[in-house]
Amino acid sequence: TDIAFVLGTRPEIIKLAPVIQACERRGIEYVIVHTGQHYSDSLDSVFFDQLDLPDPDYDLAVGSGSHGEQTAEMLVGVERALEETAPEVVLVQGDTNSVLAGALAASKMDTELGHVEAGLRSFDREMPEETNRVLADHVADYHFPPTDRSKGYLLREGISAFRITVTGNTVVDAVERNLDIAREKSTVVADLDLDDSRFFLLTAHRAENVDDEERFRGLLEGAQRAGDAHDADVVYPMHPRSRSRVEEFGIDLPPRVRAVEPLEYLDFLQAAASADLILTDSGGVQEEACVLGVPCVTMRDNTERPETVDAGANRLSSCDPGRIERSVAAMLGASDWENPFGDGDAAERILEALPVEAPSTEVPQ
Ligand code: UD1
Ligand code: UDP
Known part of the structure; x- marks a missing residue:
């Protein structure tokens, strides 16, 4: 397998969908590991249907719980899934507990990790999301910040420039495709x-x-x-x-x-x-x-x-x-501004920066 997508909540499904669809277009092999953090139809399966995504290969069905319990159960399940599928790269998106678990599992197994929407900072450590995104950034090998500003935060924290590709946010890809x-x-x-x-x-x-x-x-x-x-x-x-x-x-x-x-x-x-x-x-x-x-x-x-x-x-x-x-x-009434989140080609830029290639379709001479 080239890529394992670890996801678990509504926003991750929506924002990784463009990357999953780009894998389909390029013939890149992938698996989807769903942690089960979100499980109600209205937060979960409805998005797989509407965004034409294949069913997850793994459904860890972790469900709700305290932060420690939930993250720990996910860590165990994601590790097992990664052992079985041996991906070249794990991709996580955003800042939820599913992201933290995916990032830690990849890092413990010495599998390369890409963080989509890297470098966002609220500078408010009371938010669980802030801790999740900082930790994910600091174990990731490939960082995909949406803007130059988030790239700047990563550089300030000592992350090497060669690991960083500013891509825009995949939310734009999703809006353009679906509006x-x-x-x-x-x-x-x-x-x-x-x-x-x-x-x-x-x-x-x-x-x-x-x-x-x-x-x-x-x-x-x-x-x-x-x-x-x-x-x-x-x-x-x-x-x-x-x-x-x-x-x-x-x-x-x-x-x-x-x-x-x-x-x-x-x-x-x-x-x-x-x-x-x-x-x-x-x-x-x-x-x-x-x-x-x-x-x-x-x-x-x-x-x-x-x-x-x-x-x-x-x-x-x-x-x-x-x-x-x-x-x-x-x-009220304001509407005239420039979209700072890119041109809707974030998913393509992410795949370009990863060490994955579609199998050659050329016929040998
Ligand atoms: C999580 C993320 C948050 C993100 C949000 C997206 C963390 C720490 N938080 O918050 O960053 O913005 O997802 O929506 O990862 N519940 C259901 N059905 C479900 C899922 C949850 O009824 O499918 C209820 C349960 O009562 C649960 C509560 O929602 O206890 C909270 O769920 P949880 O996944 O812990 O956090 P979110 O608030 O969804
Ligand atoms: N969203 C949706 N239905 C809703 C509310 C939100 O489809 O009733 C989508 C919305 O388009 C956005 C995403 O959910 O892409 C945001 O998720 P959420 O607010 O749950 O999480 P956050 O982005 O704050 O982590």
Whole structure:
């Protein structure tokens, strides 16, 4: 096997799909090792279907658990899968516990590791994602930062320039490939009765926000005030983590905020592209908003995607209701910026930089 893709969550499936499809086009052999960190259909299998991905070769079915337990179980399972398949290179994407487990397993087995979306930094070590991405970068052999800025962070941490290829973000490849299909096929805007109204799209699932009752209530109140101020519905496809916190804290959603099930990728793209503004604490959604030309307010204290803020596409509001309302007022209507995340050929650049080649199809003389 040339490449083992280790993945486990919604954003990894979406952002590795372009690389997997590029392997198909080039005839590069690969296996998919799914950790099972995400397992609900709406966070997992629906993306394999919509993105035309083959079923995983391994499903480790690790599921939810404490960070230590979850990561440890994945490490055991990924090691076994790598022993059986002996890939030339392991590829991981992003900053989840699945990434950490894949990176550690590859490094312990002395298999080369490539990190897609390397070099992102929030400089907030309280986020589990920050630790995961720093550790993955420091055991990786091939680094694929999306921008020069993330390359700069890697260099500053002592990572050699010859290991680094700036590729752009594969999120652009995915948007370019799927946006027209979404426009054609998705009926989400009509289904949610949003045709004739102004609406904001809200996603919030990050542990430091939704596991903290005060912050969670604050961001919902901010969304409510912004919706009221601009006569906009706020549609909230709710991650299961957030859904269980709403129940646990006994939160009644404010009237402007309409919770719906997590959306399929094409529906999400179509809803995002059609929204007047996006409120989020997601990493990938900050990028997509920027790529789609939709203004974004990020309900966090920091971001590992500062390129979006510098471009004028995004503003940080924390979870303070007043700041959210003011940030929405400031961002609404903005749309004129340059996409800092590349031209949609990130997947091809990644494969070019790896020591893998398709078998020769030339007929011997
Ligand atoms: C994980 C990542 C986060 C990423 C997010 C993408 C880590 C530390 N966190 O967060 O960086 O932004 O994925 O969505 O890796 N649950 C389900 N069904 C599922 C998966 C989870 O119901 O298929 C529920 C369970 O109650 C679980 C909770 O969501 O306890 C949290 O799941 P977990 O995978 O630990 O973290 P995420 O919040 O999904
Ligand atoms: N997404 C989706 N349906 C939803 C919400 C998000 O398809 O209801 C997609 C979105 O297009 C983006 C990705 O999920 O590509 C972001 O994942 P998430 O916010 O879960 O994780 P993060 O990027 O914060 O790690």
